[in-house]
Amino acid sequence: MLCFSGVSVDYGTGADVVHAIADTSLCVERGTVLALIGASGCGKSTLLRVGAGLVQPTAGTITSDGVPIDPRTLRIGFLPQNYGLLAWKTVRENILLGAQIKGEWSTERVSAFDELVAELGLSDLLERYPRELSGGQQQRVGLARVFLLSPDLLLMDEPFSALDAITRESMQEVFLSLWKKQAVTTLLVTHYVEEALTLAGRIAVMRGTPGRVAEIMDNPYAGDLAHRSSQAFFAMGQELRAKIAGGV
Numbered sequence: 001m002l003c004f005s006g007v008s009v010d011y012g013t014g015a016d017v018v019h020a021i022a023d024t025s026l027c028v029e030r031g032t033v034l035a036l037i038g039a040s041g042c043g044k045s046t047l048l049r050v051g052a053g054l055v056q057p058t059a060g061t062i063t064s065d066g067v068p069i070d071p072r073t074l075r076i077g078f079l080p081q082n083y084g085l086l087a088w089k090t091v092r093e094n095i096l097l098g099a100q101i102k103g104e105w106s107t108e109r110v111s112a113f114d115e116l117v118a119e120l121g122l123s124d125l126l127e128r129y130p131r132e133l134s135g136g137q138q139q140r141v142g143l144a145r146v147f148l149l150s151p152d153l154l155l156m157d158e159p160f161s162a163l164d165a166i167t168r169e170s171m172q173e174v175f176l177s178l179w180k181k182q183a184v185t186t187l188l189v190t191h192y193v194e195e196a197l198t199l200a201g202r203i204a205v206m207r208g209t210p211g212r213v214a215e216i217m218d219n220p221y222a223g224d225l226a227h228r229s230s231q232a233f234f235a236m237g238q239e240l241r242a243k244i245a246g247g248v
Contacts, residue, residue, distance in 0.1 A: 001030035001185040002051060002069070002153055007060035008210070009046050019210035020046045023060070026204055026213050033179070033186040033222065035200030037193065038244055043211025044189045045157050051187055052078050052155050064153070075102060077146030077154040077184070081161055083138045084145075085130040091141050092126040098149040109148065116144045120174065136167040140174065147178050154186040160195065172198050176223055193237045193244075197221050198228060205243045215243055 009021040021043040028034045036044045049055040050062060053071035062069045077098065078084070085094050095113065099105040117123050120140040130138055139159065146154060159175075160168045172195060179186065190196050196203050201222040207214040221227040221236065 001028055001064060002187065003027040003063050004047065004050070005061045005063070007047070007050060007057045007062065009043070009050060009055060010058040021050075021057075022208075022210040022212055024206075024211070024213050025060075026216070028185055028187050029202075030185050031183040032202065033188060033200045034202045034204060035188045035190055035196035036204050036206060037190055037196045037240070038206035038211065040191070041209060041211075042206040044191075044206055047206075047211070048155050048157050048187060048189050051153070052076055074153060075104075075149055075151045077149050077151035079142050079146050079154070079156045079159045081158045083130075083142040083159075085138055085141055087130055089129070090126065091122060091128050091130075091133070094130070094141050095122075095126075095144045095148060098145050102149065104149070112150075113148060116148055116178075119177070120144050135163050136171060139163065139171050143171075143175060143178060147182065147184075150182065151184055154184045156186065156188045158189055158191065161191065168192075168195070173225060175199065176225070180223070193240050194228070194233075196240070197233060197237060198225065199223070203240065205240070207244070207246055214246075217243070 004024055004026045007021060007024045011018040011020055024047065036047060038044055046055060050057050053069065064074055096105055099109060122140055122144060125137060160171050163171060188200055197219055199222060201219055203217050203219050204213050205215045221233050227233045
C-alpha cells in the first residue's frame with residue numbers, strides 16, 4: 001500500500017545542511033499496522049511526514065500501490081502528537097473537519113458519526129472546545145476525526161505519548177477497537193516499546209544519524225491485549241530495546 005524507496009531527506013543547504021534520513025526503504029502492507037521505533041533524532045517523524053506529503057524527500061520515491069503518492073487524491077488520516085485540534089472549533093466541528101475538507105461529509109456519514117462519538121464517549125462533549133477537555137478526551141476527538149474520514153492511509157506521530165501511563169493504555173485499546181473495524185493501513189511512530197508490541201504487526205527499528213531502517217521484525221503479539229503481562233511479551237520487549245540500542 002505504501003512504499004518508501006531509497007528515501008533521503010536533507011534540511012538546509014551548503015555548510016548548514018542536516019542529513020535527517022539516508023537511503024531508507026520500507027513498505028507498509030495494506031490492512032496492517034507498522035510501527036517506526038528508535039532513539040530520538042533518528043528520523044522517525046521526518047519519514048512519517050514524507051509519507052503524508054508534508055516533507056519533500058531530497059532523493060527517492062514514495063508510492064501507494066505503485067503510483068506516486070498524492071495527498072490530493074488519497075484519503076490520508078494524520079494524527080500528530082498534539083492531537084491537531086483547532087482551538088476555536090467545537091468537538092463536533094473538529095471531528096467533521098477532515099471529511100468536510102475532502103468534500104465527503106454527507107447524510108450517509110451521519111450514522112457513522114453518531115456511532116463513532118458514542119463508542120468514544122464523546123456524545124455529551126460535542127459542543128465543548130478543546131481547552132475544556134482532558135488529554136484523553138482530546139485524543140478521542142482526534143481518533144474520531146481520522147476514523148470518520150475512513151482513510152486509505154493512517155499516519156500517527158507518537159499519538160499517545162503526552163498521556164499518563166494508564167490513559168495511554170486505555171487509548172491503545174480504543175485505537176485497536178476502531179482499527180479492527182476498518183483495518184486501515186497504518187504507519188505509527190512511537191518511542192514506547194510496549195506500545196509498538198501492542199499495536200503493530202511489524203516493527204521497523206531506525207538507528208543512526210542520518211537515520212536508516214536497520215531492521216524490520218514481525219510481532220506475533222499485536223492486537224492481543226492478553227499478552228501484555230506475559231513473560232514472552234516482556235522478553236520480546238527486552239530484545240527490541242537491545243535492537244534499538246544497536247546491541248543485536
